[in-house]
Structure formats: C-alpha cells, structure tokens
Amino acid sequence: MIDKFIEILREHNLKKTPKRIAILQLLESQSTYISPLELWDILKQQFTRIGLPTVYRILQQFQEIGIVASIQKEDNQLYYFLCSTQQDHHHFICRKCHKVSCVEYCDFDTIKQLVENQLQSKAETHFLQIEGLCKECRDS
Amino acid sequence: MIDKFIEILREHNLKKTPKRIAILQLLESQSTYISPLELWDILKQQFTRIGLPTVYRILQQFQEIGIVASIQKEDNQLYYFLCSTQQDHHHFICRKCHKVSCVEYCDFDTIKQLVENQLQSKAETHFLQIEGLCKECRDS
DNA sequence: TGATAAACAAAAATCATTTTCATTTAGAAT
C-alpha cells in the first residue's frame, strides 16, 4: 500500500526518500491525526538527523499531491492524517483517540437550496467536520 | 442595540470602556469578519494609545460571553464577527465581501444517524461552514 | 471624593511555522 503512495510521489517528481517513507508508514500505522511536532518526536527515534522543517515540508507536499489532509482544531495548529479519497466527503474525528474516518455523505444540494432561499446567496463550497466517539472508544 | 451588549458586559463583570464600545460599534457597522490586526488598524485612527494585545483580549472576552464568534480560515488566523445567536446554527461567509450570515439549519440528526450506521460511532458535535457569494456580491 | 477591581499600554516573551543557504542524496544518464 505504501507502494501506491510512492507511485504518486513519482508522478509528482517527488523522490522516494527514507524520511518520506517513514512518514507514510507512521501515518498509515495509526489512522489518527498528528501534528508536525508529534511526528517529529517519533521520527527522531528513527533518524539521528532530522529537522522539524523537513517534517513540515513533507506534510505540505503530501497535502498538495492529495495523499494527506489536514483538520481544523480550535488551538489553531496544523494536524495531518492520511486521506487520499478524492471524492467529496467529510471527516469524523474521535475526540478520545483522535482517529479520523471518512464519512461518505454530503448533503450539499440541500444546503445550497437553503442558503438560496434564506439568504438569496450562492453557496459554492462548504466544510463539515464531525466529532464524537469512535466505535472502539464509545465501548471502552 | 449597543446597549444590549453593554448589559451583557455588566452581567459578566466587564466594564463599559471606550475601547470595548468602539469595537462593538465597528463590528456592528459592518457584518463582516475581521482580524484583530485589521481591527487594530481602524481603532488606531480613533485612539492615540491602543495596544494590539488589548484588541486580542477584548475579542476573546467577547467570544467567551457569547457576543462574537470566530471562523476558521485556511490561513490559520483568528477572525471574529458579531454573533449572539445562542441557538444551534451555522454560518455562511461571502468569499468576496467577507460578510457573515447565520444559516438557520442544522441536520445534525441525519448526520448522527449516518455516522452511527457507517462507522458505528457516536457523533457528538459538528462544525459546518458554508462559503459562496452573498446576495449583493453575486449580482455585481 | 476615595477605594478597588478591572482595564490598559508597552515591551518582551512565546511558539508554531517558514525561509535561507550550504550540503547531501536519489535517481536518471552515461
């Protein structure tokens, strides 16, 4: 599965480097969102020399080529997670374990209509994020 | 209408100061979102001595007592606008003039059900933000 | 008026994120 991502890297002229692979593996092993700093802490155990800007750079690049996505949190920091679904969808975030799941749902037509009726305005995009407890955390 | 807000200030032991009043008036005159820095630039024309931290503090306090709300933008900066609607609702933002309007709509029950069915997870909260062109901007 | 709790300015601190630049590395071409 990592191979699929490396293929995408190649398509975008991004080289297959040990650090990129390590980040992909880390993101894949846990489907939770993570901050550049947290990721750096983990990577420092694997690499003697790794700079925080590298982590930031790689995550940004991954986002640009559509293999990771980021979420909005009220602390106004960046959090990333693996998500290569191109299709219009939203995310469910577990507030306990921070796992992110895709939600295949989008009622944008209804929203569009509502905004049209209520405000006579033209809805173009929307952002929906759902939070709660995931299957595992709700039971424990 | 400013009086209503000053009453709320009093209820929360916040004094009626010239700067707070000025900020309330500015927020009310334009129903657009604004950053602390932009607000500061305007206030500096009115007050010889006014610090940026004051602007930040006042906006935070206003948010705490529920008379302003903030929006999420991809630049990860803070933007505030007047909104004292307590009821569950969402916001429509004009991408051209930055006007913010409340959207009286919330399909959380459907979302809850969907998350339950798709992920067996428990949806607790959600965040929806709609962007587009407001009535005025779509016509011009 | 005074008293006093809150508000404020100014300056410095904090902290996430980005830039710069010199060095190293991956991957293609030889």
Add this chain to the structure above:
DNA sequence: ATTCTAAATGAAAATGATTTTTGTTTATCA
C-alpha cells in the same frame, strides 16, 4: 559502476500571530 543534476535536507535564523508580564490608569460603586 560512476557521474550528473535536480531535488531533499539540516541547521540556524527569520517571521508573524498571539500571549504574558508589569506597572500605570480608569470605570464603577460606596
């Protein structure tokens, strides 16, 4: 295998939004 070149990286410094600190001022109430 070796060379070449663009891309990747580390280290250090820069940036820029936001927050804290501290000493002074102000709003409100007795």
